[in-house]
Amino acid sequence: MNTFKKIALLTAALIATLPLSAKPKIRIIATGGTIAGISTTSASSAYTAGQVGIQTLLDAVPQILDLADVTGEQLVNIGSQDMNDEVWLKLAKRVNQILNEEDYDGVVITHGTDTMEETAYFLNLTVKSDKPVILAGSMRPSNAIGADGPANLYNAVAAAISPACKGLGVLCCMNNQLLDAKTVIKTHTIDCDTFEGGPSGIIGYIFNGQAHILQTPNNKHTEDSVFDVSHLDKLPKVGIVYGYANASPLPMKAFVDAHFDGIVLAGVGDGNFYKDVFDVAVKAQKQGIQIVRSSRCPTGPTCLNSEVDDSKHHFVASLDLNPQKARVLLMLALTKTHDWEEIQKFFMEY
Numbered sequence: 001m002n003t004f005k006k007i008a009l010l011t012a013a014l015i016a017t018l019p020l021s022a023k024p025k026i027r028i029i030a031t032g033g034t035i036a037g038i039s040t041t042s043a044s045s046a047y048t049a050g051q052v053g054i055q056t057l058l059d060a061v062p063q064i065l066d067l068a069d070v071t072g073e074q075l076v077n078i079g080s081q082d083m084n085d086e087v088w089l090k091l092a093k094r095v096n097q098i099l100n101e102e103d104y105d106g107v108v109i110t111h112g113t114d115t116m117e118e119t120a121y122f123l124n125l126t127v128k129s130d131k132p133v134i135l136a137g138s139m140r141p142s143n144a145i146g147a148d149g150p151a152n153l154y155n156a157v158a159a160a161i162s163p164a165c166k167g168l169g170v171l172c173c174m175n176n177q178l179l180d181a182k183t184v185i186k187t188h189t190i191d192c193d194t195f196e197g198g199p200s201g202i203i204g205y206i207f208n209g210q211a212h213i214l215q216t217p218n219n220k221h222t223e224d225s226v227f228d229v230s231h232l233d234k235l236p237k238v239g240i241v242y243g244y245a246n247a248s249p250l251p252m253k254a255f256v257d258a259h260f261d262g263i264v265l266a267g268v269g270d271g272n273f274y275k276d277v278f279d280v281a282v283k284a285q286k287q288g289i290q291i292v293r294s295s296r297c298p299t300g301p302t303c304l305n306s307e308v309d310d311s312k313h314h315f316v317a318s319l320d321l322n323p324q325k326a327r328v329l330l331m332l333a334l335t336k337t338h339d340w341e342e343i344q345k346f347f348m349e350y
């Protein structure tokens with residue numbers, strides 16, 4: 001055999017040993033929600049969330065396997081109105097294990113939409129990786145006409161394999177849009193286009209399986225976060241009190257009597273309290289219960305030392321965080337400090 005043929009055969013043998021182009025490794029963690037829901041009839045709105053397991057979700061979208069090497073696990077199977085501290089802590093620890101110890105390229109979490117924004121923000125502050133972590137859900141159950149879950153799941157995997165989604169913190173992927181954990185909010189009770197990105201808008205969108213990023217978050221998150229839940233088995237107790245004309249102080253008093261660690265007020269306007277509620281808040285702060293002023297208004301900041309002298313009362317102003325997000329940050333802040341000024345700094349940074 002001449003030399004040329006020997007070289008050709010040797011080259012072919014070498015190429016045959018090269019690994020096929022490996023697809024990204026993506027882990028899907030299922031927690032329930034409407035994406036796993038079953039309706040009694042395909043046209044009805046009556047349904048139960050958290051009925052379908054992860055494998056059924058994956059079987060409904062075989063096109064996902066064109067994008068990535070996808071495997072899944074079922075953490076819980078609940079309506080997200082039942083999301084709780086125990087699941088949050090398990091989820092954060094599991095995501096960190098998958099990304100930092102099991103060499104996955106990204107994580108997709110299927111989740112109910114009711115509290116998706118809270119879970120996303122909690123993970124934004126506790127995941128220790130710059131790899132994509134994408135939450136996806138649906139507004140219609142898995143067997144409904146026009147079910148939106150399969151497309152949301154496919155798009156979430158497309159985002160999870162996208163280098164453009166690295167380093168953006170935790171994102172939500174709904175209705176072809178990518179929304180960041182700090183600003184994402186569910187705005188409509190039943191519409192598929194329910195999620196919005198607050199005043200700064202969406203982070204990007206998914207089209208034809210490609211992620212297109214329009215802007216990057218400017219708050220601290222994931223690897224830049226000081227919050228670490230790896231050794232925690234419970235979280236501080238923080239409640240939310242809703243403000244309104246002639247508000248009763250009883251809910252605030254109940255949290256004080258139950259020895260909560262913090263109370264967030266969904267106040268009126270720029271985080272203002274009815275006078276009877278204000279008086280209880282001042283006493284609660286003096287007892288060491290951290291008060292955070294937020295607002296029931298859907299947009300706009302709750303400003304520090306505006307109508308309320310926060311410095312005098314040692315209240316914290318939630319700034320750009322709505323009450324449900326302010327609660328998440330206050331819970332984690334209280335794992336680090338009870339100093340109101342230190343906590344206020346966290347609200348300026350995260």
Ligand code: DGL
Pocket residue numbers: 032033034035049078079080081111112113114115137138139140
């Ligand atoms: N039970 C609600 C939840 O799991 C349904 C809403 C949904 O997932 O779209 O959040």
